[in-house]
Amino acid sequence: MDFDLGREEIVLQGKIKALAGGADTEGLTPPALKARVKAWLPELASLGYLALGLDSRGSGIPLLAAQEALATCAPGIFLAVETSTRLLGRLLARYGNEEARREFLPPLLEGRLLGGVVLPPRPRTPNDMPARPPEAEPLAHGVRLTGRWPLVINGPIADWLGLPARSPAGVAFYLVPDSAPGLIAEPAYAPLSRRGLMLCDIDLNGVEPPRGAAAGPFPDEDPLEELRAWEDDILIAGSLGIMQRCFDTAREQAKAPRGKRKPLIAHQEHGFKLAEMLTLLQTARLLAYRAAWTAASEPAEGGVLRHCAKVFCTESAEQVASGALQILGIEGYREGNPAQAGYWEAKVYQVAGTATEAARSQIGDAMLAKG
Amino acid sequence: MDFAFTPEQKMFKEQVLRFARKELAPRAREFDLRGEFDVEGFRRLGAFGILGLHFPEALGGSGADVVTTVLAGETLGEAGVDGGLMLAYGAHSFLCADTILAHGTAAQREKYLPRLASGEWIGCMGLTEPGAGSDVAALATRAERRGAHYVINGSKMFITNGPVADVAVIYARTGPDPGHAGISAFIVEKGTPGFTAGKNLIKMGVRSSHTSELIFEDCAVPAENLLGQEGAGFLMALQTVEWDRSALLAPFVGGMSHVLQRCIAYARERRQFGRPIGEFPAIKHKLADIKIFIEAARALCYRIAWCKDQGRPLNHLEAAVAKLFVGDWSLGPANDALVLHGGYGYCHEYDVERTFRDGRLAPIGGGTSDIQKKIIARLI
Numbered sequence: 001m002d003f004d005l006g007r008e009e010i011v012l013q014g015k016i017k018a019l020a021g022g023a024d025t026e027g028l029t030p031p032a033l034k035a036r037v038k039a040w041l042p043e044l045a046s047l048g049y050l051a052l053g054l055d056s057r058g059s060g061i062p063l064l065a066a067q068e069a070l071a072t073c074a075p076g077i078f079l080a081v082e083t084s085t086r087l088l089g090r091l092l093a094r095y096g097n098e099e100a101r102r103e104f105l106p107p108l109l110e111g112r113l114l115g116g117v118v119l120p121p122r123p124r125t126p127n128d129m130p131a132r133p134p135e136a137e138p139l140a141h142g143v144r145l146t147g148r149w150p151l152v153i154n155g156p157i158a159d160w161l162g163l164p165a166r167s168p169a170g171v172a173f174y175l176v177p178d179s180a181p182g183l184i185a186e187p188a189y190a191p192l193s194r195r196g197l198m199l200c201d202i203d204l205n206g207v208e209p210p211r212g213a214a215a216g217p218f219p220d221e222d223p224l225e226e227l228r229a230w231e232d233d234i235l236i237a238g239s240l241g242i243m244q245r246c247f248d249t250a251r252e253q254a255k256a257p258r259g260k261r262k263p264l265i266a267h268q269e270h271g272f273k274l275a276e277m278l279t280l281l282q283t284a285r286l287l288a289y290r291a292a293w294t295a296a297s298e299p300a301e302g303g304v305l306r307h308c309a310k311v312f313c314t315e316s317a318e319q320v321a322s323g324a325l326q327i328l329g330i331e332g333y334r335e336g337n338p339a340q341a342g343y344w345e346a347k348v349y350q351v352a353g354t355a356t357e358a359a360r361s362q363i364g365d366a367m368l369a370k371g
Numbered sequence: 372m373d374f375a376f377t378p379e380q381k382m383f384k385e386q387v388l389r390f391a392r393k394e395l396a397p398r399a400r401e402f403d404l405r406g407e408f409d410v411e412g413f414r415r416l417g418a419f420g421i422l423g424l425h426f427p428e429a430l431g432g433s434g435a436d437v438v439t440t441v442l443a444g445e446t447l448g449e450a451g452v453d454g455g456l457m458l459a460y461g462a463h464s465f466l467c468a469d470t471i472l473a474h475g476t477a478a479q480r481e482k483y484l485p486r487l488a489s490g491e492w493i494g495c496m497g498l499t500e501p502g503a504g505s506d507v508a509a510l511a512t513r514a515e516r517r518g519a520h521y522v523i524n525g526s527k528m529f530i531t532n533g534p535v536a537d538v539a540v541i542y543a544r545t546g547p548d549p550g551h552a553g554i555s556a557f558i559v560e561k562g563t564p565g566f567t568a569g570k571n572l573i574k575m576g577v578r579s580s581h582t583s584e585l586i587f588e589d590c591a592v593p594a595e596n597l598l599g600q601e602g603a604g605f606l607m608a609l610q611t612v613e614w615d616r617s618a619l620l621a622p623f624v625g626g627m628s629h630v631l632q633r634c635i636a637y638a639r640e641r642r643q644f645g646r647p648i649g650e651f652p653a654i655k656h657k658l659a660d661i662k663i664f665i666e667a668a669r670a671l672c673y674r675i676a677w678c679k680d681q682g683r684p685l686n687h688l689e690a691a692v693a694k695l696f697v698g699d700w701s702l703g704p705a706n707d708a709l710v711l712h713g714g715y716g717y718c719h720e721y722d723v724e725r726t727f728r729d730g731r732l733a734p735i736g737g738g739t740s741d742i743q744k745k746i747i748a749r750l751i
Contacts, residue, residue, distance in 0.1 A: 001438055003674045080511045206464050237560045251751055271748030278747055279692045283700075286670040290374050299377070333664040357652075363662055364655025 013069040025076025025196040034157035037080045041111030050085045054093040060296025071241025076196035082234040083153045087114035088162045100214035116158030118149045136165040145204040155200035156188040172216030174209040182207040231353040232257040232310045239313035242342040243281040246324035249338045280316040302368045307359040317346035391450030399453035402579040417490020426638030431488030441621045441676040448625025454729030457622040462531035465614035467494030474599040495536035508550045514543035520591040525542035533583035537561045554604035559594040565590030576728030614735045616690040617675040620697045624668045631709045649684045657707040664704040695743040698734035705730045
């Protein structure tokens, strides 16, 4: 048993935090955010950040430690970077065919390519299925994709998109450039786009991917469940970042001198609120790291613990951000303040990935099955 | 980072689980209902080696590390051992015996620890007073040096094991200074003239753990019963916090695991509206919330235990965080467990109501939640 981060993990965290600056993305348009993210990617690549977890090395604790650092210091680009690397990049690394890995992984890992992806909903959530789920029609020389995907992550800013489509053999992922004929990207969802969360709907009107399936087809749900787990891991790490930023902002305000008056923290109601916030932050962090370690070391036990972490960390993030707003008063409510941004993001994190209600149901199902 | 137990710890856990389920858990309901201290159960804990688990072997213990000791506590809770018995064990081993282990002379250790480890003697710790609870520094019990004795006058309140203890570690003021300075610790044996225990206080929960006032009226204890140095008492009391925030919290967490198992069984068996209630999302969500609390709380206790094993100074902030979380955040899941069982959950036959009552102590005993918040706010 060991509760300390390793030296390498701490050093990498420090290097990531040292890059901070210029990561404020609130209010940026999609093109401006894309430019900001693409400026960061090579720097992160040079630290080895982009390669973490793409194979089994670096998964678990090292990955979470690095993600937490980026989510804390650069929240506006965190989701964009993670979607490109940890969702699309890892999909290609683990399940991509040789050609896709050879062509796309190097530029992804070097920070020269920004990817986007959409994860198909679980079959047991029919309400989440899109009205026109894309299908891959076999052609003599490839496939033709027709349909519509909502909620394409990084859709408005990606260079290449990893889009799933169903064929008789199962679900496969196809890599499509943002400029592909027949691909229509709807405007980015507002106001999410102003907060650095770039989502849009993608219409596929007879799009012919330049190459065959990049990954798959997958005849069953197993690899897709793994992708959804990766998505939850990103949101868990992001939640830790939200909590740390909100807590730090509130603490700084509470301890700031106020002339002849006592600082806010000297008033019990503020001090106690900060105490509750820190308790949630420390508890959530330990649970997140334990979940990450279990997923890497004892995969059979990892699923339930991951869902526990998803629920606890995202809901704690809302509470911590709410506490920060109370302490900061109207200042915390202003655009640009981490407290209001964190409060907003925390709600998104609760519904994204495995929504907290769904996660609770899955935890309950697992308990009832195992006894 | 590594959250794994060693193979030896896993094996030990299985042994404790088997022992506790067979020898202790079946007694829980009866002793809680009667509000009676389970002397036989306590002796069985001693015979199995739990009471002196972390003591050196030469003093009747097993030399276990802190993580293993915490694991034992959590496992007892998981087995369904009565919360009152576990509280008695905790006060005995960590608040009384460990203080003698940490600060006693060789003679004191040899005299008391083997008999405390075996359970032949029961220990308690007297710090809280009627006028000094959260404000520990306001303690007023005095010990005056008179020749070869210290004469103690004053009283202690809410002392776990008070009515049944053979040995007490008592904190009294020896110096003229107010506040934390000038507090010393003494070993006082049952039967010492001038030392009496009040009657058992009937409590909402942990009812088989007997709690009372301790009264000192010109109670003369031999000078060699001073623990450590004069004036060092407050620091000694502070050092028990490490155990309080790990080994004494762990049974609460383990107890919730036991309750979760009960809830799962009930959710599978109980049928309403033509199907097991476990099929309803509302029930699944309650199970999930209990599970989430358990998983969140466990790591906090073990972190403190592991740090103590590493020889690190107590991190008061982390200790307060652990106590605050386990105390305050356990109430919701305990309520969920009770409500999940419906009317049956309100009846004594079902363990959930006992756990609900027992768990209500967690935000109060050993330092209230508000005190933890005060500590955290001071250290932020």
